[in-house]
Amino acid sequence: MAIPTMGVVVLDCPDPLRLADFYARMLGWTVDPGGDSTWAEVLDTDGRRRLAFQEASGFVPPQWPSGEHSQQLHLDLDVPRAHLEEAEREVLALGARLIQDDADGTRDFRVYLDPAGHPFCLCLCDH
Template identity: 45%
Template sequence: MTVLKTGVLVMDSAEPESLARFYAELLGAEVGPAAGDGELFLVTGGSGVVLGVRRDPNHVPPSWPTPEDSQQAHLRILVAADSLDEAEREAVALGARPLSAEEDGTRRDNRTTLRRFSDPAGHAFLLAAVREEPVAN
């Protein structure tokens, strides 16, 4: 018998609760501390745990998207194509910083399907257009 498991991407942050709240607002989810662990906050939605944010007082933001560095892990948030502009406005209003195509060495003409950002702690994430409505939380 296989033991039931769930995988979750965990990001480090000097201020994990505030970063978890950023993602909860952006994803329409909720946030709370992991059971028995005051250093880890979980962002959860209707489909379960979406993301974890762990306290690291020495956190240094990743250097991506500079061309000389690797991309590293990043979160790709799927958005209906006709809602991409609205999703971008929401992300920026919550504290995301847009990353220009020039910063990551890519062409500007893909902005119709992809938008790049850094979250308040400096982690990279993308808003990516999909043809159909993404699954709701």
């Protein structure tokens, strides 16, 4: 049996509270701002922390796709097929940018950048 358990995924960014707000609003979760402006977390509907955001001075966003400035990690967010367009409108209104569409439906995902430049995907799911 493993001793460690998964704690939280942490994303570097220039403004932790702004990015926490983006993800909390997109996922329907809440922001726990922490003790200072250098750290913020988002909590799921059960109150468990799921994502955290850490201030990084001199932050340089990844470039997608790029070998020179790789993404290092990205989040795949599941979206039922019937709600993909609605989900896209919502993430764009929150400040995301579409950087790769689904090629007229030939791919089952679309790639976006969050307000700090981290890539994430809206992926079709069957639930």
